[in-house]
Structure formats: structure tokens, C-alpha cells
Amino acid sequence: MKAFVHEYGELKVKDVQDPVAGRGEVVVHLHVAGLNRRDVGLPNRRGRTEDTLVLGSDGAGVIASVGDGVTRVKVGDDVIINPSLRWEENSDAPPKEFDILGMPDHGTFAEKIVLSAAQVEKKPEHLTWEEAGVLALSALTGYRALFTKGQVKEGDTVFIPGAGSGVATYLIQFAKNIGAKVIVTSRNVEKQRQAKELGADIILDTASDWTKELVNETVDLVIDSVGQATFNRSLEVLKKGGRIVIFGATTDDTVDFNLRQFFYGQYQLFGSTMGSRQELIAMLEHIENFKTHPVVDQTFSLDEAAKAFEYLQEGKQFGKIAVRMN
Numbered sequence: 001m002k003a004f005v006h007e008y009g010e011l012k013v014k015d016v017q018d019p020v021a022g023r024g025e026v027v028v029h030l031h032v033a034g035l036n037r038r039d040v041g042l043p044n045r046r047g048r049t050e051d052t053l054v055l056g057s058d059g060a061g062v063i064a065s066v067g068d069g070v071t072r073v074k075v076g077d078d079v080i081i082n083p084s085l086r087w088e089e090n091s092d093a094p095p096k097e098f099d100i101l102g103m104p105d106h107g108t109f110a111e112k113i114v115l116s117a118a119q120v121e122k123k124p125e126h127l128t129w130e131e132a133g134v135l136a137l138s139a140l141t142g143y144r145a146l147f148t149k150g151q152v153k154e155g156d157t158v159f160i161p162g163a164g165s166g167v168a169t170y171l172i173q174f175a176k177n178i179g180a181k182v183i184v185t186s187r188n189v190e191k192q193r194q195a196k197e198l199g200a201d202i203i204l205d206t207a208s209d210w211t212k213e214l215v216n217e218t219v220d221l222v223i224d225s226v227g228q229a230t231f232n233r234s235l236e237v238l239k240k241g242g243r244i245v246i247f248g249a250t251t252d253d254t255v256d257f258n259l260r261q262f263f264y265g266q267y268q269l270f271g272s273t274m275g276s277r278q279e280l281i282a283m284l285e286h287i288e289n290f291k292t293h294p295v296v297d298q299t300f301s302l303d304e305a306a307k308a309f310e311y312l313q314e315g316k317q318f319g320k321i322a323v324r325m326n
């Protein structure tokens, strides 16, 4: 089968062996895989290693074969892949056996993938293959950050810097679904327009003076994954005692912040990452109930996967990038 792999420091499309389902496993014939920032960062982390790795965490397709003992799905079922490995029940942090699909295990940029039958869920019927293929990792991350850690509720005001990020598009949709007010920022005028169209209530230019612009707003919750470029400014717009949830640091991991202002403000800072299978199921129920459609910016073919990586690195996308297998 054809796969997009990393080996000897290079990214390329290559023929690799078809996977076979062992006991408790399924082979999924993938229609679409979804690109995440993690995929773009992994080649650097792996360096020039000779081991071939199929990249990719997100995907959706049809069950092609099942191994002995599999009863929860059958050949022909339409499924999405849960990239959060071995994290079943909701918990404050993932268990030590947790990993993300796509390293060290082979990922989804391939015509087929083999994985435990516990890692697939029924594809929501209202989604296209593209929408289903880009859903799981970002939507699960956004769901846990917003609901489990952020404890958002109807009538709250949520502030999200970096509106165009894949996760941010889900955050906007989920928060609006439950009746929260959403404030976003973006550096790009076109992304500001798209955020408005998606339902954001207030859209700020990232370069503007946020405290001045939001003088009449009470921000209950900040969800920031931009990192160093926005962390302190995000904290400035948060109400005293409010929550700030971090699950990424696109610009830089390290920030200086004023501890005295932080403890006097009685702010609450939460780290979050991905989510459990229990949260994935809750997220799928949420998008079914609200008939939410993921925002797909562009679709590339598997042969053009390297172009999809370049496109994500350019940062022009609003929402998710899909890779079609056929």
C-alpha cells in the first residue's frame, strides 16, 4: 500500500507492506487523514533515523478486516480513529501508558492502518469523509480544554487568541453551541472574517490593545495555545479569579509572568492535552446533537502530502487540512 513516511530525515510517499489485523485489532481502509501541528514537528524530533514511520494521528475510513475476538465493529463499518491511545476513563491527567497515534506507532497517512479495535468509533453520519478525517485530535483537545478543564457554561465569556488554529475553530463552535460568548483574535483580516462567520461574537486584531478593546467585557475563561506571544496579554484580559487553560505553545514554550499579580488576581491556570476515550465519546455526542461541521480549509491528495505539510507551516489555514487517500 501507499503511505507518506519519514525515514533517513526525509518525508516521502512510499510503498509499504499492507497491515494485518492481529487478535483484538482491526484494519481500517482510510479515506481521509487529518493534518496536525504535531505531524509537522515530528520529523525534527526524529532527525535522520533510518526507521520508517508512517506519520499522522487523525483519520476516517471503513473497517477492512477484523482480528480474532473483535465484536464491537465489523467489516464495512464507517469509523473515525481515536488518536489518544490507551486513555479510557476521564482523569486529571493521562495514564502513563498513554501515547498519541503516529509515533511511535505507525499513523494515518496511508491507505490502511492496523490498530486496536478499542481505538475506533462510529463515524457521525452528518459528516463528510473530509470532516470526519480531520475531527478527532483537535476536537478532542478543544473539548477537554473547554469543558473538562475550562468548565465553561452557558452565559460565560471565553477569550481565544489565534482564531485560525484548527483547535480554535472547534473551540469557537463548541462554546457557541452551549450559549457562551466568544471573543477571538487573529493577525489576519481574512481569518477575522471567517471567525465572525463561524459565530465568534467579538473579533480583535491580535496587534490591538486588548484591555482597551475589552474594557466593558468580563472574560471568565481564556483558552490560549499560541504561547509566549500571547500568554501575558491573555492573562491581562481575564477577570480576577478566572480560569486560563493552556494546551499548546505555537510561538514558544517559555514565558515570564508576574507571580504577585497572578496570586493577587487569584487566577487559575490549567494544563490540558488531548483527552480520554470517554471525552471523545462525549465530544462525538456533542457534534451529533448540534450537527457541528469541522472547518476544512483545504484537501490534498496523499501524493501531495508534503505540500500539505508546507501549507500548515506557512500558517495561512483557517481550520483543518485534510489528506485524501484516493
Ligand SMILES: NC(=O)c1ccc[n+]([C@@H]2O[C@H](COP(=O)([O-])OP(=O)(O)OC[C@H]3O[C@@H](n4cnc5c(N)ncnc54)[C@H](OP(=O)(O)O)[C@@H]3O)[C@@H](O)[C@H]2O)c1
Binding pocket: 036, 037, 038, 137, 138, 141, 161, 162, 163, 164, 165, 166, 167, 168, 185, 186, 187, 188, 191, 206, 225, 226, 229, 230, 247, 248, 249, 250, 251, 272, 273, 274, 315
Ligand atoms: N496538547 C495537545 O493535545 C494539543 C493538541 C492539538 C494541538 N496542540 C497545540 O496547540 C497549538 C494549536 O494547534 P493548531 O494546529 O490548532 O494551530 P496552529 O496551526 O498551531 O495555529 C496557531 C495559531 O496561533 C496564532 N499565532 C501563531 N503565531 C502567532 C504569533 N506570533 N502571534 C500571535 N498569534 C500567533 C495563529 O493565529 P492567526 O493566524 O489567526 O493570527 C494561528 O491560528 C499548537 O501549538 C499545537 O501543537 C496541542
